[in-house]
Amino acid sequence: MTADPSVWRVKGMPLAPATGHGALDGVRLAVKDLFAVTGFAVGGGNPAWLAEALPAAEDAPALARLRTAGAIVQGIAHTDELAYSLSGHNTHYGAPPNPAAPGLVTGGSSSGPASAVATGHADVGLGTDTSGSVRVPASCCGLFGFRPTLGAVPTGGVLPLAPSFDTVGWITRDAATLAAVGDVLLPPGPRELPARLLCVGGTAEQAGRFGLPVTEITLSTWDDPDPLVLAFRRVQAAEAWRLHGAWIEAHPRALAADVESRFRFGSRVGAEEEAEARARIAAWRAELLELLGGDAWLVLPAGGPGHARDLGLAGRDEWRRSVLRCSVPASAYGLPSVSVPTGASPPAGIALVAPPGRDRALLALLAATMAMGGPGGR
Structure with missing residues (x-):
């Protein structure tokens, strides 16, 4: 075949x-x-x-x-x-x-x-x-x-x-x-x-099939995900540009336009902006781990x-x-x-x-x- x-x-x-x-x-x-x-x-x-x-x-x-x-x-x-x-x-x-x-x-x-x-x-x-x-x-x-x-x-x-x-x-x-x-x-x-199990996004019914107690919760980064996604995107794109930016510059239009635009976004993320994004991610991570408390999963x-x-x-x-x-x-x-x-x-x-x-x-x-x-x- x-x-x-x-x-x-x-x-x-x-x-x-x-x-x-x-x-x-x-x-x-x-x-x-x-x-x-x-x-x-x-x-x-x-x-x-x-x-x-x-x-x-x-x-x-x-x-x-x-x-x-x-x-x-x-x-x-x-x-x-x-x-x-x-x-x-x-x-x-x-x-x-x-x-x-x-x-x-x-x-x-x-x-x-x-x-x-x-x-x-x-x-x-x-x-x-x-x-x-x-x-x-x-x-x-x-x-x-x-x-x-x-x-x-x-x-x-x-x-x-x-x-x-x-x-x-x-x-x-x-x-x-x-x-x-x-x-x-x-x-x-x-x-x-x-x-x-702590559930968001309407997952409680399916989560119940794992045979564990289920609680529906509110989570700020789920209810309003844009700040987390943007912080993640900034760090991801900055790292990606550092790794591959030189190759992209040397190969214009080798990538699909939407993919290239994601890389080029990273070229515009400054060091202070990246550091701030990393700090926000670390703070949200600590909040989630405190919520889970060692005995719960999301x-x-x-x-x-x-x-x-x-x-x-x-x-x-x-x-x-x-x-x-x-x-x-x-x-x-x-x-x-x-x-x-x-x-x-x-x-x-x-x-x-x-x-x-x-x-x-x-x-x-x-x-x-x-x-x-x-x-x-x-």
């Missing part, structure tokens, strides 16, 4: 075999085109970037761990350009299919890996999540998506966007596989479950469903703003979060957000709940 060019940059049978045996024997990986894969260049979702890139001498550490545990690389899957979008529509390669909602996009920027998992051509989509780029496509495709605590999984060998927020994440069709990947990639940590919409595949730029921008409201809190605060399918049609998941370091507890709750037919019915 010919590989779908909107999903795969390059695909094999497999593209790269496992390098060891373990808990992931035979698990097929769709690797986002930001990760170093031995012998292949990183393309970053952009032909001009790919044309200048050299083949990687070794795997990114996260990928190396998965291959050592028995996983195989099915192929390298497309991403939104330099991972700076949430739409899942790449102007050079198109929008990959979303079988759960054929008229809608997959979401991004881990669009190719999400589509590969959703269509059954991979078991795990290995991606990155900076502002929601694993959790959003998982939500839009009816899949599970996990973002770890910032720094919990090594990001070496991965093309960065904004290091203060960049994480390695993964997408699966079932909670058991999501947890199995976590067992390989995550450091040891507590598995104690929370005493209660539940909110995961972002979705995806937008129409033929939606214009203005509509995509409006959709992006609505999604960032859902995804930015975990991203800005460096917290672990998992997107869980709810069975809605078209797909739109809910997200659990836990205190830092509670990654394994998140996955343990999810695996136990799914085994009993919890949210998503998987």
Whole structure:
């Protein structure tokens, strides 16, 4: 069968075999085109970037761990350009299919890996999540998506966007596989479950299926998300411009106009403005962690469903703003979060957000709940 060019940059049978045996024997990986894969260049979702890139001498550490545990690389899957979008529509390669909602996009920027998992051509989509780029496509495709605590999984060998927020994440069709990947990639940590769930955005009914006490709350950054999203955007864009601004200046119009404009916004963020944004994020983070108190987790919409595949730029921008409201809190605060399918049609998941370091507890709750037919019915 010919590989779908909107999903795969390059695909094999497999593209790269496992390098060891373990808990992931035979698990097929769709690797986002930001990760170093031995012998292949990183393309970053952009032909001009790919044309200048050299083949990687070794795997990114996260990928190396998965291959050592028995996983195989099915192929390298497309991403939104330099991972700076949430739409899942790449102007050079198109929008990959979303079988759960054929008229809608997959979401991004881990669009190719999400589509590969959703269509059954991979078991795990290995991606990155900076502002929601694993959790959003998982939500839009009816899949599970996990973002770890910032720094919990090594990001070496991965093309960065904004290091203060960049994480390695993964997408699966079932909670058991999501947890199995976590067992390989995550450091040891507590598995104690929370005493209660605090819900915003109409998530209480779905959250109740986790079998824990549920409380609906008000949260200032949910009721009025613009200040948090703007602060996050300033820091993200400033870091992204420092990393890639020189390349963008040297390659005018190599990126889609909307993607380039996000980078160029960063060129206008001054040092004082960036520092103020970081301070505001830190203050809001402290407020949320105080609210959680060590025994509660937050539940909110995961972002979705995806937008129409033929939606214009203005509509995509409006959709992006609505999604960032859902995804930015975990991203800005460096917290672990998992997107869980709810069975809605078209797909739109809910997200659990836990205190830092509670990654394994998140996955343990999810695996136990799914085994009993919890949210998503998987």
